[in-house]
Amino acid sequence: MKTLELNNKVIIPIIGTGTNTFGKANNDYMGEINHNTTELIDALNAGYTLIDTAISYRNESVVALGIKQSGVDRSKLFITSKIPADEVYTKDEESIKNAVESSLKALDTEYIDLYLLHRPLEKNEDNVRVWKELEKYVKKGVLKSIGVSNFKVDQLAYLLEHCEIKPTVNQIESHPGLWNDEIIEYCLKNDIIPEAWSPLKRIPEASMEVLKTLGLKYNKTWAQIVLRYQIERNIIVIPKSHNKERQIENLNIFDFSLSDEDKQLIKTL
Numbered sequence: 001m002k003t004l005e006l007n008n009k010v011i012i013p014i015i016g017t018g019t020n021t022f023g024k025a026n027n028d029y030m031g032e033i034n035h036n037t038t039e040l041i042d043a044l045n046a047g048y049t050l051i052d053t054a055i056s057y058r059n060e061s062v063v064a065l066g067i068k069q070s071g072v073d074r075s076k077l078f079i080t081s082k083i084p085a086d087e088v089y090t091k092d093e094e095s096i097k098n099a100v101e102s103s104l105k106a107l108d109t110e111y112i113d114l115y116l117l118h119r120p121l122e123k124n125e126d127n128v129r130v131w132k133e134l135e136k137y138v139k140k141g142v143l144k145s146i147g148v149s150n151f152k153v154d155q156l157a158y159l160l161e162h163c164e165i166k167p168t169v170n171q172i173e174s175h176p177g178l179w180n181d182e183i184i185e186y187c188l189k190n191d192i193i194p195e196a197w198s199p200l201k202r203i204p205e206a207s208m209e210v211l212k213t214l215g216l217k218y219n220k221t222w223a224q225i226v227l228r229y230q231i232e233r234n235i236i237v238i239p240k241s242h243n244k245e246r247q248i249e250n251l252n253i254f255d256f257s258l259s260d261e262d263k264q265l266i267k268t269l
């Protein structure tokens, strides 16, 4: 498994499993929590070590249960969770403390590898205020790394100007049809690792045809081509699948490389 080094020297796997519909009725994001751990255990058995969850997904406790049932040692895993931007979680020091503590409790862990501010708040000053609280937990060793999600260039630039501890990651939507290259380039230039959410979703039909054709050339699937493109430019990907075979397929991207010409083509999709 290829890894990257965050700007605080922490090592992070370049691919992880998304979980936003895991442990939910009908695999529906809004579905009731049914504590089904099948997909998470399949993912761990397939070799995923990075798990991406969030308070908003309501399934941190399902992740904890799956890890326990899998028998995989906590220390071998890289767990990401996220504090929602909503006022109830971010309005003051106490709310932020409650959010961090609720994640630790639900995840049944002493520490979280990476904790992200799930979305920017309306005002830059408020992002900084929340960030300063998260920094306290880094100093306590409870949050090993902190980062942001869905931040645009101006929001990230403001945070960079006012933070003491630099964000390590910006988790953003990125896939053919919406690469979000402006923020990706800004992150890479500032030693913040971009992490692509929904790496396999919302791909335009015409782009899909090109990806499938490229897949034939490399003897890979369209999904493997997309994921490989991202990891070749040092972007973390967190694909999610409820299907064991596709989970394995998405991990099987370390035995080929894309030609410069093909990367140029994929960039235009």
Ligand SMILES: NC(=O)c1ccc[n+]([C@@H]2O[C@H](COP(=O)([O-])OP(=O)(O)OC[C@H]3O[C@@H](n4cnc5c(N)ncnc54)[C@H](OP(=O)(O)O)[C@@H]3O)[C@@H](O)[C@H]2O)c1
Pocket (backbone or CB within 6 Å): 017, 018, 019, 020, 021, 052, 053, 118, 149, 150, 171, 172, 196, 197, 198, 199, 200, 201, 221, 223, 224, 238, 239, 240, 241, 242, 243, 246, 247, 249, 250
């Ligand atoms: N920070 C944020 O604001 C944010 C927002 C959205 C998502 N996320 C995170 O990012 C993760 C991934 O995003 P996502 O779940 O929205 O989308 P995704 O992982 O890009 O795509 C999931 C869909 O792709 C299918 N799929 C997976 N592998 C495939 C393959 N090899 N071939 C064909 N189809 C495949 C899955 O179906 P099957 O299950 O049937 O395989 C599922 O329908 C989430 O789970 C969550 O952890 C973060």
